[in-house]
Amino acid sequence: KQKSVAAVPSPADEGREEFRRGSAVDALTRAILDHLYFTQARPLTLATRNDWYMALAYAVRDRMLDDWLKSLSHLRNRELKIVSYLSAEFLMGPHLGNNLVNLGIMEPAREALAALGQDLDELLRQEEEPGLGNGGLGRLAACYLDSLATLRVPAIGYGIRYEFGIFDQEIRDGWQAEKTDKWLRLGNPWEICRPEITYEVKVGGHTERFTDEKGCVRVRWVPNKVVKGVAYDTPVAGYRSGVTDLLRLWKSEAVESFDFQAFNVGDYYRAVEAKIFSETISKVLYPNDEPEIGKALRLGQQYFFVSCSLQDMVRIHLLRENSLDTFAASFAVQLNDTHPSIAVAELMRLLVDEHQFEWDAAWQITRATLAYTNHTLLPEALEKWPLPLFASILPRHLEIIYEINRRFLDEVRLVHQGDDQLAARLSIIDENGERYVRMAHLASVGSHAINGVAALHTELLKQTVLKDFYEIHPELFRNVTNGVTPRRWMVLSNPGLTRLITERIGDGWVTNPDELRGLEPFVADQTFQSAWQKVKRENKSVLAGVIKARTGIVVDPASLFDVLVKRIHEYKRQHLKVLHIITLYNRIKHDPQADVTPRTFIFGGKAAPGYFMAKLIIKLVNSMGEVVNSDPDVADRLKVVFFPDFNVTNGQMVYPAADLSEQISTAGKEASGTGNMKFSLNGALTIGTLDGANVEIREEVGAENFFLFGLTAAEVSDLKSGGYDPRKWYGEKTELREAIDQIAGGLFSHGDRGLFQPLVEHLLNRDDYLLLADYQAYIDCQDRVSAAFRDRKRWTEMSILNVARMGKFSSDRAIREYCSDIWQASPLPQD
Ligand code: F58
Helix, strand or coil, X not given: CHHHHHHCCCCCCCCHHHHHHCCCHHHXXXXXHHHHHHHCCCCHHHCCHHXXXXXXXXXXXXXXXXXXXXXXXXXXXXXXXXXXXXXXXXXXXXXXXXXHHHHCCHHHHHHHHHHCCCCHHHHHHHCCCCCECCCHHHHHHHHHHHHHHHCCCCEEXXXXXXXXXXXXXXXXXXXXEEECCCCCCCCCCCCEEXXXXXXXXXXXXXXXXXXXXXXXXXXXXXXXXXXXXXXXXXXXXXXXXXCEEEEEEEEEEECCCCXXXXXXXXXXXXXXXXXXXXXXXXXXXXXXXXXXXXXXXXXXXXXXXXXXXXXXXXXXXHHHCCCHHHHHHHEEEEEECCCCCCHHHHHHHHHHHHCCCCHHHHHHHHHHHXXXXXXXXXXXXXXXXXXXXXXXXXXXXXXXXXXXXXXXXXXXXXXXXXCHHHHHHHCCEECCCCCEEEHHHHHHHCCCCEEECCHHHHHHHHHCCCHHHHHHCHHXXXXXXXXXXXXXXXXXXXXXXXXXXXXXXXXXXXXXXXXXXXXXXXXXXXXXXXXHHHHHHXXXXXXXHHXXXXXXXXCCCCCEEEEXXXXXXXXXXXXXXXXXXXXXXXXXXXXXCCCCCCEEEEEECCCCCCCHHHHHHHHHHHHHHHHHHCCCCCCCCEEEEEECCCCHHHXXXXXXXXXXXXXXXXXXXXXXXXXXXXXXXXXXEEEECCCCCHHHHHHHHCHHHCEECCCCHXXXXXXXXXXXXHHHHXXXXXXXXXXXXXXXXCCCCCCCCCCCHHHHHHHHHCCCCCHHHHHHHHHHHHXXXXXXXXXXXXXXXXHHHHHHCCHHHEHHHHHHHHHHHHHCCCCCCXX
């Protein structure tokens, strides 16, 4: 083994260049063996799959270090503005494959492993994905980090290192069961703990006024608890860009000294309690859609990571300059929704209380630094904290917020004299009944830019949720339509399509996806079409195999793969899809010869554990599926699958295998959607409403290559204000009535009429999301889809055109817009 140590070139050796680039298969082989031995402490004979995975991961990580260390050294360069992306969630997905793609060493790694008798694909499957997010918002943060590094923009993603990420979903008897996500169980080779980068975070207590040595009255926050945040760093490599950015996640720990007093007086239990509280903060990710109002721990999490992150930025800035006056030139801080919006008050506190700034100067720096992205219009999803709870955790911040609010409302009153209603509507404090802190208002007042995530969403934001803000400060508003990274969502997950495209137009599209337009001349090319179909067919076969293994259901890769994967929520209308399937089922039952295009319906998505209706929808999908799948009359023409545990890893298998992408939310409810983009990039056609980014996808791919149906956002709001009566639709539409009656009558619940009663009642009496109003349009549109699928040539052309015209939806485009319109950040010069 002596020999093998010598074989790993030290950074000072001549072989460094080769080692660093990591392109040589031999060097990689050597490195893997060395990590197996020296890091995993395993002889070859005893190495488990996880040992091999870890050894490979460390060997790959080594190859990221040069770029990473170089990028970290740029943090000290005062000329360079750093983008700081504050997000309670980063849904990164498995790192290994992505890093191999971005470093350009997928094939050398495959070869190196083959020489060692190992299969790369097997090791890729060994990685437990870090599920540190709920869905779209967390995944967007991850795509943006990929693009920032690819575009060579110095950036830090700041968040929480949850010990348990989003729960793992199992399906038991058709119901969702949640299992703790123990993603750290076998170790995490991608992170580097930085025990020397820690910050203290105060919680609770009270404030005191005192006069400082200059005679100024200042405020001191006397907390009743202090916790410590420890940095865990993960490198984020750009796609062959030479830049590796930083994801810095905070883990909460106890401050050793804090309850020393308690130990000394023998109060052992009190000391241990403090430790438990500290460690609880970063323990678990909150699943969404549950009312947050009572969750002190959630507010604690938000403050914890924001405070650590801002303290870290202050430290980095002070390494560059000796005053915080220029802080906004060092950092552009983006608030990913309102979860980090306490940053407004925290940055003020750091400047005013800890660094003795005057209020006005501090406020100017704060607003110049921060910008806010809104991701939802749903009123129930807008964060607000009850005042007493807020005061008990963040007493100093509440005082600061009062002062921010007082000054802000004074300005408003000056311009709009006498309009008390306006002031009440704009106030950061909601005073209608019980009092709350409205976090979207705090974020809006404290930011120099506010953006929505799709054109329609931004318009609706200006007309509804933030209307008053828009009217007083229109210049603050921007739209930045979401995007997704083509590296993970095409190159890594769809190698077949990647190869085919690259053979025709080269690989420039990976960083410049507008080049995909170069595929248009081939749309009608026979050979190209067949190759295109073959890739899709192979992806479908792979998925069919996985479906068989996970659910026992056999599906036919020749059928139309009709896919609806996303979080389960009433506004996303998974149950509208159920009504469609039942309608087709009934057509076959009424006429066994009916001409129904064979389809495989694939559902996937998690329901928040406390969201009863969403869980009932999962049960309905499974119960209905059981009846349809086992009915001999259907004779395999329709198959329903609920693919359990939809996450990034599973998404990478599902999107490339889809023929039809279901984007059927009630218009005006889905801020953007990003799954819609992943499907279309992989050649699925979309059936969708004019909601979120669907509008722009349709514009780009052409109306003739998109299946549009349903009410517009304006029609939805008109229909609702005119007093919507779902029973009218139920009365008029025979197929609809039949489907609903069957659900109510127990056809899918072994005769149990009670099981789906809450769902049926909701539909017939309220139907908040207008399923009944959109039902017929949806069914008719699906009939057009079925007909179109039979014309394979035409379908393939549409599929190619979808991919060719999706360039706009790369996260690189979105990040360029953030850089120029909001952050004023630029790429590092090429070395
Ligand atoms: C999503 N929001 C939007 N929130 O629903 C989707 O339209 C959009 O494309 C995406 O953001 C990215 O902009 C979303 O995923 C959450 O998951 C929250 C997490 C924290 C609790 C509340 C929901």
